[in-house]
Amino acid sequence: MGTVKVNTGASWCSQKKKFGLGAIIHDSTGSVLASVATLVYASITVAIAKGWALKRGATLARQMGFSAVTLESDCLEVIKALLQQTKFKSELRHVLNGISDVCSSFDNHKFSYTPRSGNQVAHNLAKIALAIDYEQTWPTGPTCIATLVAVDFQHISLS
Numbered sequence: 298m299g300t301v302k303v304n305t306g307a308s309w310c311s312q313k314k315k316f317g318l319g320a321i322i323h324d325s326t327g328s329v330l331a332s333v334a335t336l337v338y339a340s341i342t343v344a345i346a347k348g349w350a351l352k353r354g355a356t357l358a359r360q361m362g363f364s365a366v367t368l369e370s371d372c373l374e375v376i377k378a379l380l381q382q383t384k385f386k387s388e389l390r391h392v393l394n395g396i397s398d399v400c401s402s403f404d405n406h407k408f409s410y411t412p413r414s415g416n417q418v419a420h421n422l423a424k425i426a427l428a429i430d431y432e433q434t435w436p437t438g439p440t441c442i443a444t445l446v447a448v449d450f451q452h453i454s455l456s
Contacts, residue, residue, distance in 0.1 A: 299325060300365040304411065305354040306419035307346035307372075310427050314338060316346040319422025320354030321438060321446075322361070329446055332418075332438040333357050334426035347372035348392035350423065355399040355406075357434070365405040368396075369416065376410040417445045 301322050308317040316339060321332040335353055337346070351370050358366045370376055378393055387393075400406045413420060421442055425433075433439075438446065 300367055300405065301330060301358060301363050302367045302369060303354040303358050304369045304416050304419040305347070305350040306370070306416055306423045307343065307350045308420065308423035308427055309343060309346065314340050315427065316341070316349070317423040317426030317428075318346065318350040318353050319419045319424075319426060320350060320357055321418045321422060321442075322354070322358055322363070323446075327446065329437045331357055331361055331434065331436060332422055332442070333432065333434045334422045334429065335432040336426045336429060342388065344372055344374045344389060345392055348375045348389055348396060350419070351375060352392060352396045352399055354419075355396060355403075359399060359402050364403055366400075366403055367407050367409055368400070369409045369411045371411055371413045371416040371420070373410050376408050379408045418442050421445055 301324055303320060303322050305320045316337045318335040318337060322330045324330060333353060347370055351368055355368055378389055379396060
């Protein structure tokens with residue numbers, strides 16, 4: 298199999314101090330290969346949460362045995378920091394190092410920024426995570442994201 302794309306996102310519930318993390322893996326035809334929604338209770342910044350989502354998506358891709366991945370996030374701060382490939386000095390240091398560690402196991406990986414409009418599935422998976430108290434992994438995805446998968450793929454095709 299060629300390169301897979303991993304889109305990731307995070308959603309915040311300030312009332313309960315929790316983040317939902319979402320990730321979806323798909324191939325070049327837009328077929329969904331796996332998705333995950335994870336709930337995290339933490340008082341962290343949105344950028345750190347989005348970094349955690351990126352790490353969770355990378356970990357899922359590694360667990361599934363993919364060797365070439367493009368990791369996408371709608372958090373420009375995280376993507377820019379990862380692309381600079383220098384020693385991380387910001388508050389994001391620990392999560393960025395964790396992402397780099399996971400990615401070192403891939404034969405090929407790259408990071409890419411995508412606007413929220415092209416990242417709706419991952420964002421909605423993160424919202425789903427806020428409603429559950431455990432991690433949920435799907436071989437494709439919950440049925441409620443099917444329409445969004447088609448919309449995201451159209452955005453990818455136009456990019």
